[in-house]
Amino acid sequence: EAGVTQSPTHLIKTRGQQVTLRCSPISGHTSVYWYQQALGLGLQFLLWYDEGEERNRGNFPPRFSGRQFPNYSSELNVNALELEDSALYLCASSFGDRVEQYFGPGTRLTVT
C-alpha cells in the first residue's frame, strides 16, 4: 500500500511569490492535515480537511490556504511568501476521524 506522497520534494522561491504544495493521502483516507515545521522547531498545525471541507485551521495568516479535491488529495497554497515561511511542510492523512495520522516525507520550502 502506497503511503502519503507529497510534491515537490524541495522548492526555492523568492519573497512575494506564491507557492502550491500537493499531497496525496493513503488510499481510503478521507482526512488530510497540513503542518509547518521550521528548522529545529516542533510541528505547527496549519489546516485540516475532511471530506472536502475545511474542518480546522491553525494560527496562521489568511495567505495560507488550501483545498481538498473529490479524490481526497489536497493542495496548500501560500501567497506573498516571507522569509519565515521557509520550513518543512508536512502532510498527513487519516481514515475519517481516527486519530492515528500517517505522514508524508514533506516538502522543503526555502524562501530567499
Added chain:
Amino acid sequence: LAKTTQPVSMDSYEGQEVNITCSHNNIATNDYITWYQQFPSQGPRFIIQGYKTKVTNEVASLFIPADRKSSTLSLPRVSLSDTAVYYCLVGDINNAGNMLTFGGGTRLMVKP
C-alpha cells in the same frame, strides 16, 4: 485541549531501556494519549496509543497511571537508530481535530 509537557532532551546508551514521561494535567475524560517518533527531515511516525493502564506493541510500551495526568513511553533496549524526537499528544479520539498540537517533543540521543 490538554497541554503536554515533556523533557527537552534525554541521553541513553545502546541496549538500555528508555522511559520518557509526559505530563498532561488537564487531560479530559474522552482524551487518548498518542506518541509519535520523528527522524530529521522526515514526517512523524505513529508509535503507540492508549487510554489507561498499560499498552504494549512490538516497539514500545505505554504506561498510564490511574489519574491519567501523566504517561510514560518505554523503549526497551534502544539502539542507535532510536535517536529521534518523540512527541506526546493528548486529544479526543472521536475528534481528530483535537490531536493537532505537537509540543516541542523530547530529543532522544542514543550513544554507542
